[in-house]
Amino acid sequence: MAGPATAGSVREALAGATDALRAAGIEEARFDAEVLLEHATEWGREKLAAEPDARVPAAEGRRFAEMVRRRVRREPVAYIVGVKWFRNIELAVDHRVLIPRPETEMLVELALELRPDRALDVGTGCGAIALAIADELPRCEVVATDTSPGALEVARVNAERLGLAARVRFLEASVPEGEEFDLVVGNLPYVAEPDWASLQPEVTEWEPREALLAGRDGLDVIRDLLPGCVCCLRRDAKGEANGDGVLALEVGEGQAAKVAEMMREAGLAEVDTRADLSGIPRIVIGRRGAPA
Numbered sequence: 219m220a221g222p223a224t225a226g227s228v229r230e231a232l233a234g235a236t237d238a239l240r241a242a243g244i245e246e247a248r249f250d251a252e253v254l255l256e257h258a259t260e261w262g263r264e265k266l267a268a269e270p271d272a273r274v275p276a277a278e279g280r281r282f283a284e285m286v287r288r289r290v291r292r293e294p295v296a297y298i299v300g301v302k303w304f305r306n307i308e309l310a311v312d313h314r315v316l317i318p319r320p321e322t323e324m325l326v327e328l329a330l331e332l333r334p335d336r337a338l339d340v341g342t343g344c345g346a347i348a349l350a351i352a353d354e355l356p357r358c359e360v361v362a363t364d365t366s367p368g369a370l371e372v373a374r375v376n377a378e379r380l381g382l383a384a385r386v387r388f389l390e391a392s393v394p395e396g397e398e399f400d401l402v403v404g405n406l407p408y409v410a411e412p413d414w415a416s417l418q419p420e421v422t423e424w425e426p427r428e429a430l431l432a433g434r435d436g437l438d439v440i441r442d443l444l445p446g447c448v449c450c451l452r453r454d455a456k457g458e459a460n461g462d463g464v465l466a467l468e469v470g471e472g473q474a475a476k477v478a479e480m481m482r483e484a485g486l487a488e489v490d491t492r493a494d495l496s497g498i499p500r501i502v503i504g505r506r507g508a509p510a
Contacts, residue, residue, distance in 0.1 A: 334400030345373030474499035
């Protein structure tokens, strides 16, 4: 770690950090080093690229060295810098919440297609889905739930810093009772216990287990909450299939068919799936519709 600790040039700091991160088994070592140096110095990425011989001040060099040491221990970059971008919003994140993943943005994209008047985000975590929907659909009333007080605290902080506190109502609950929604979405825990040991240390050693693990098959939480989610779906007074509320859940690889079956058993006749950029069926979408 001599490189980043000596507060040399940008080039020297990045080279030393990249070597250290690569030795720790981190694939995107150079990229991570650049992100950490950008945050340590508060210099933009453009300045780092344009001025490789600029000297890193001593205080910023020490801050950078500590950040790199944390990353060598496989702590995720988002926790080190304290923020994570999700669509158009920058979210504060810490060890109380799961770091938002790119594939979860598919739930927000669905909301943009459907343009609901009322949306529910079940298991909101840091508030990523709920706040992104509120940000991109200003007329939508958004409710977000979580059973973790710590997660809700992070989510409320994010709502305040984004100016969306008046637009999103947070509840410490699984599913609200007595309310109906045009759209119910959720990125619920779906990691199967037998798969835990095969995950990256960034996940197993740093992210909250309760936000990830869901029993032997990874479906315990979805299984428990699915009936309540279905009960929250708005029913169309005219009985038209396309007027019913929609439920959309993110799932893990190999789980889509089973979750689709669970949705049908829960009374959702129209069920479809959407694949992520890797071709993995990632979102399962259900609507009551008309039985075949």
